[in-house]
Amino acid sequence: MTKGGESLDLMALAGIRSLRDLQERAQAGDPVAQFNMGVKYAEGIEVQQDYLEAAKWYGAAADQGDAPAQFNLGLMFYQGTGLRRDLHYAYELFSLAAGQGDTRALAGMTAVLGEVPGDVAAELLNTFGRGDTGSPTH
Template identity: 75%
Template structure:
């Protein structure tokens, strides 16, 4: 099938069955949207074999650029121990960054973590990473 400009369309990529040709290039060039999309593909096994470590790498790249959905998804991987060692401190820190940008799911994640840990651990998490506002820097 041809696009208006005479270039051929990759219908398999458009259908999500195969990775678009330029997605990896854009992700490697630092595009946080492409990095997030690469992560989702690896986490879900869309067009590639499922690989949680590769997903975490791409979520991390986008999260480092301030992408709230990537911060939340990577935090969720650490919270659940999906493909990564379970780490509530990392999860809480990432959730806090996303929550500071208005991500309600991240705020719920922070609340869930605080309910799971001791009062002392909860106080340490809040002191280190805040409550999902912009008052505490985690970098």
Template identity: 30%
Template sequence: MIRTGRNLTLGCLLLVSPLLASAGENTLLVPAPSSCTLDSPPDALPAALMRCEQAAQNGDLQAEYELGEFYYEGKRTPRDLQKALHWLEQASLRGHPDAQHRLGLMFYRGEGVQANNVQAYIVLKMAAVNGSEEALDSADLVAEQMSRDELGIATQVLGQIFRNYLMELQALEGRSPFAPLP
């Protein structure tokens, strides 16, 4: 893995950050995986897809990610970037590192969305925070394409997101937001 030596700035979604607040969950923690699998034989795929969609609609994080990948890859169904984007965003908002990595690359490449390096960088940094080592390298590649102003905006947004997160953590523990962490 390539590391540039610059400080790792942690982050989240730029344009979707209002949805983070409505998620009502700790957006930095990754819940346990699900049992949704879409590698069924062709004749069983429709039923497996229906079960996976139901699980995703019921909030199964791994099912959301797997549906996003299923529609993104388009190997067993026609590629559908809008459905992929929907499910990957859902999983990303809840901290799935692989979904965040894929979503960041979609923003970078303009796949299903307008290309946006600032948003790509932020989402990729979030994926790195949640454990995707590949996202660190991807964020470095995106940063090479960004202007100084774009990097400044992304850093400012990331800083604000994590200040808010720190305050949320401290409030949950009944401590002052200005108290030092243990």
């Protein structure tokens, strides 16, 4: 993001000036900080890349209803990135995110349905629906 040709540091604007600040907020339960810790570990930004640690932070934020975290964790389970591939759980996470308006999650749900047998697809649709959309999230 830029303002007057200068790059704005959104983390600094939020009062987060260091990785330690972000960790403290995440440990205190801030779901946006938890999501951002997940991103840092998933991509190896300022920390050693660690998919299990990324999943831990995404999971903490996802449990609090953070749609981007639900999507990212769902993607990890869908792809089997650092975790056991689990299409059922990926679909569940995608449906939670889609219910909050995350359109990427709708694509994830469609991908899962295309990979599972018909009876499993029917079960997923019956249990979690088609991702009734709500308002978009951050």
